[in-house]
Amino acid sequence: MKKLVSLFATLCLVLNLQAKTSDFNLDEKKVNAEFGQLNKLEKYVDANENATIADAKVAEIAADVDLDTSTLDVMKELPANIPAFWWGFCLGWVGLIVVYVVTDNDKDQVKKALKGCIISGLIGVAIWVVTLVVGVGSSI
Amino acid sequence: VLKKIFILIFILTNSLFAQKNYRVKADISIKDKLSNGKLRLTVGKVYYDKIYGKIVYQLRFPRKETLVVQDTSIFQIDENGKFLGSKGTPMLPEFTIFHMALTNRLSDYGLNDGTNFYKVSKVEKEEDAIITTWMPSDPSLNKYLGKIMMKNVKKRLEVILFYGPKGDLLSKQFFQDYTNVKGIEFPRSVTQLSYSVKDKNKENIQQTTYQNIVIDEAEQDEIYRYKIPIRKLAVQPNTKPTKSPKR
Numbered sequence: 594m595k596k597l598v599s600l601f602a603t604l605c606l607v608l609n610l611q612a613k614t615s616d617f618n619l620d621e622k623k624v625n626a627e628f629g630q631l632n633k634l635e636k637y638v639d640a641n642e643n644a645t646i647a648d649a650k651v652a653e654i655a656a657d658v659d660l661d662t663s664t665l666d667v668m669k670e671l672p673a674n675i676p677a678f679w680w681g682f683c684l685g686w687v688g689l690i691v692v693y694v695v696t697d698n699d700k701d702q703v704k705k706a707l708k709g710c711i712i713s714g715l716i717g718v719a720i721w722v723v724t725l726v727v728g729v730g731s732s733i
Numbered sequence: 734v735l736k737k738i739f740i741l742i743f744i745l746t747n748s749l750f751a752q753k754n755y756r757v758k759a760d761i762s763i764k765d766k767l768s769n770g771k772l773r774l775t776v777g778k779v780y781y782d783k784i785y786g787k788i789v790y791q792l793r794f795p796r797k798e799t800l801v802v803q804d805t806s807i808f809q810i811d812e813n814g815k816f817l818g819s820k821g822t823p824m825l826p827e828f829t830i831f832h833m834a835l836t837n838r839l840s841d842y843g844l845n846d847g848t849n850f851y852k853v854s855k856v857e858k859e860e861d862a863i864i865t866t867w868m869p870s871d872p873s874l875n876k877y878l879g880k881i882m883m884k885n886v887k888k889r890l891e892v893i894l895f896y897g898p899k900g901d902l903l904s905k906q907f908f909q910d911y912t913n914v915k916g917i918e919f920p921r922s923v924t925q926l927s928y929s930v931k932d933k934n935k936e937n938i939q940q941t942t943y944q945n946i947v948i949d950e951a952e953q954d955e956i957y958r959y960k961i962p963i964r965k966l967a968v969q970p971n972t973k974p975t976k977s978p979k980r
Contacts, residue, residue: 617864617884617892619907619924627766627938631774635762638776638794646795661771662795665809665820682850682874705877716871 630655682709754835754917756782756957758950759943761790768935779943781831782957788826789959801959802826808961816962834919835948839908840890841865842883850874851881862886879903889918903928915948 625632634655638644650656758780765773777792788802797812802822809817826832833839844851844867855866867881879896889911895904904927908920921943929935 616882616894616902616905619892624924624938624940628764628772628940631764631766631772634774635764635776638774639762642793644794659771660795661765661767661773663773664775664792664795664798664800665807665818666773682877708877712873 630658634658682713685710685713754915754948755784756780756947756949757831757835757917757919758947758953759919760945762942762944764940766938768929768937779831780953780957780959781826781829781835783826783832783835785958786826787957787959788829788831789956791956799959801961803961810962814962830920830923834917837917839918839920840885840888842881842890842893844881854880862891889920897930901928901930901933903930912946914946917948919943919946921946 634649637649637652637654641648646660646662758778761775761777761779763773763775765775767773774794775792776794777790780789780791781787786803790800790802792798792800798817799810799812801808801810803826805821805825806819807822808819811817828843830839833843836843838845849870851867852870853865854868855864857864857866863885865883865885867883869875869878876898879898879900881896882892882894883890884892890908892908893906894902897903904925906926907924908922909924910921911918912921913919923941923943925937925939925941927937927939
């Protein structure tokens with residue numbers, strides 16, 4: 594039974610390690626299609642240094658585009674979708690605060706960051722204890 | 734002996750050149766397709782100085798304004814220099830493409846930085862590409878963190894995939910159209926697709942293009958070290974950003 598469980602676990606790990614090769618492909622046609630209207634607007638903005646949204650509307654460029662103008666949110670998203678745990682783990686309490694602020698106190702995310710923070714601290718303590726034990730052992 | 738001296742000079746020159754890259758400036762255009770169906774276009778210039786540790790966006794569309802990313806905050810200043818508000822951001826300068834490019838760490842996305850949080854678990858060769866799989870160094874972290882996969886061609890990072898602990902794809906980024914400016918490899922196009930964990934059908938697409946990339950510009954120091962109007966910030970009772978102007 595134990596062998597079966599370990600075989601199953603190994604199989605799961607192997608399957609997990611294999612990425613679908615399609616994941617490495619970028620469907621450029623799809624991306625271009627999604628940005629079709631924005632590309633027109635981008636060209637217009639490139640050609641007109643002081644272009645505003647109102648100008649673009651007057652010029653009938655991307656008139657039907659449902660535009661989000663919140664520039665702050667462009668920078669707000671978690672870079673590369675790095676999980677909240679990672680922020681807590683790497684940056685400790687700073688990461689915890691970051692997750693708290695950015696997610697507007699999303700309890701689930703903050704909890705993950707807290708776990709990361711605690712595990713990081715425990716690993717640090719464990720390393721310190723091992724170093725201390727090894728140091729004392731070698732001095733004796 | 735002469736050969737050794739030449740090698741030594743070569744190494745020293747290389748390390749000197751490697752240390753001198755500290756600034757990057759570029760024209761930037763960010764296109765977003767949000768999961769709620771809305772579109773977003775942000776156009777302007779970006780400045781980053783790794784010594785000052787600030788990323789300064791001088792935007793001209795959708796409106797003229799300046800955004801400054803510093804530590805874990807982002808500050809919004811209007812075209813007249815008036816402070817509008819601030820927000821928390823996880824976009825620490827050290828995690829950005831600008832810092833990684835300047836420190837020549839973009840090829841492994843900064844994972845091999847000595848902290849050993851992730852380690853290489855598999856390396857495969859596929860025609861002219863190298864596929865590297867990274868796993869959390871500590872197996873107990875597998876519960877929280879998934880693998881990261883990278884595709885490099887000629888040492889340049891082309892694709893990076895982030896997976897959740899259950900093996901579900903969270904995000905993929907494509908780095909394309911590289912240019913080399915003063916020895917710095919910089920992709921002129923970065924496309925990121927992010928997927929919602931809760932709803933697989935929801936995806937965000939972001940395409941960022943960089944043009945006119947300048948490395949180590951000596952001028953415009955006042956922009957790279959942009960001073961946020963502190964006095965105005967101190968008297969501001971509410972630091973939450975003002976609402977975006979309606980279309």
